[in-house]
Amino acid sequence: MCRPQISTLFHTMKFALPPSLPPRQTAHFSHAGSVGEQSRAARWSLTLGSVLVACALAACSKQDAGKTEAPKSLPQVGVVTLQKQSQQLDVSLPGRTRAFLTAEVRPQVSGIIQKRLFTEGAAVKQGQQLYQIDAASLQALESSAAAAVAKAEASQRTLAATARRNAELVKIDAISKQAYDESQAAAVQAQSDVAVAKANLETARINLKYSRIEAPIGGRIALSAVTPGALVTANQATALTTIVQLDPMYVDFTQSSTDMLTLKRELESGRFQKVEGDKIPVSIRFDDGSAYPHQGKLAFAGVIVNDTTGTLTLRAVVPNPDGLLMPGMYVQALLPTALAPDALMVPQQSITRDLTGRANVLVVKADDVLEKREVELDRAMGASWLLQSGLAAGERVVVDGFQRAKPGDKVKAVEVDLKAQAERKSKPGLPPVQSGAAASAPAATAPAK
Structure with a gap:
């Protein structure tokens, strides 16, 4: 509606109404005549007001018809158009790190620890001496074994000479055949005694060498379970220390046998394609979500399902030149399982x-x-x-x-x-x-x- 026009209209109507009728000068003016004239004046006012309102409305309609309503804008949304692509399918599996080589150091002879010759937690080389056991008794046993060898060799030379002489005498019947046979047997026995004595000497030397406890492998050495002055026994149950080789490292992780069967069915159906290559790459993430910088290779896939967890064990070999991986760490192994060509x-x-x-x-x-x-x-x-x-x-x-x-x-x-x-x-x-x-x-x- 045109509000200014309507306001003007009503203002006009206010002044357009006829004035009240003048009073009659005649004495014969009656009350009925006065009422009739007032009704005619009211009807005239209503008629005039209706005409003016109709004109105003017509004018407003013409004015509003000239205006066009502004088009409403469409809401905008962000979209992404889907396209087929070749997508490698990866699976993330939980796992634990394992040392590539582990050696528990135990004494092979009994004795008192005299020295500890390594720093706990440091890197050691193969053959490096770790402990020294008191070797006094072992040296005495070595000396005794050496003397036994000398004695056996001397007896063996005497009996060998007797056997040679008896071999000449028996030809001229100077001795009996029995004496000859006994001399020959004694010479052979003396030779055996020498071999036994030499073996005992070698054993004594080995035991003496075992008093020097050396590192069987190279790697990082753990804490020492004994201190100088402790008594140790040969092949005891408690290890003196442990050495682990940390480069490379094993990562053992598990996969559900159900997921394995599902993947095999999808590969057989042709939905997915098998990942080519002899060695499947394996990426490692730490427990805090950060990525390990070096990539490993899948080395082993289990063939026996654990009857308790229903999982298969897989193993990857991962380089560890910086020593970031340590045995027993919880990690996530990310490895490709298949390829979706039209994903x-x-x-x-x-x-x-x-x-x-x-x-x-x-x-x-x-x-x-x-x-x-x-x-x-x-x-x-x-x-x-x-x-x-x-x-x-x-x-x-x-x-x-x-x-x-x-x-x-x-x-x-x-x-x-x-x-x-x-x-x-x-x-x-x-x-x-x-x-x-x-x-x-x-x-x-x-x-x-």
Whole structure:
């Protein structure tokens, strides 16, 4: 309505009404005549007001008809167009680090520890002396064994000479055949006694050498379980110390037998392709989520399922030149299991779930109308989901602007570069990349004062 015109109209009507009738000068004026004249004046006023209102309304209608209503702008949403791509499928499995070589050092002879010749926790070389056992008794046994060898050799020379003489005498019948046989047997026995004495001497020397306890392998040495002055016995149950070789390292991790069977079925069906190569690469992440800088190789895959946990054990060999990995650490092993040649990856930010937990996405159809679509997801891979069903290549999925529109609305779809946004977020010093919907939205202006 045209409010100024209506106001003017009523102002006009106020002054357009006829003045009240003048009083009659005649004495024959009656009360009935006065009422009739007043009714005629009221009817005249109403008629005139109706005509003026009708004219004003007609004028307003003509004025309003000349104006056109401004078109309403479409809500803008950011979308990503799905494209088929070759995607490597990885699996993250929990595991523990194991030393490549482990040696528990135990004494092989009994005695008193005189010295400890290493620094606990330091690196030792193979053959390096670790402990010294009191060797006095062992040296005495070595000397006794050496004397026994000398005695046996002397007896062996005497009996050998007798046997040679008897061999000449028996030819001329100077001695009996029995005496000859006994001399020959004595010579052979003396020779055996020499061998036994030499063996005992070698044993005494070995025991004497064992009083010097050396490192069987090279690596890092642990704490010492004994101190100088302690009595140790040969082959005791308690180890004196432990040496571990840390470069390279083993990483043992487990995989569910159910997941293994599912992967085999998908490979047989042709949905996924087998990863080629003799040695499958294995990446390691620490317990805090940081990545280990060196990549390992899968060395062993178990063939026996644990009857308690239902898992298979796998082992990887990982280089450890910097000594970051230590035995017993909890890590995550990331290794490729298959290759999806025609994978559709859906951004995680596009997925919403209903009250039943089913996954849904908003799809911009060809006519730019939003449609809610239920999808089935396979597994999460980074910032995306591997799609199992529900979408096709070339469809546009909404990733930004969910609050601006609802299913059934017509929208303006603007392509969003998620990779550029992720790169910007990883560099705090740079301003964030706005999505297409946000970038093209008009800037708010301050109200005029």
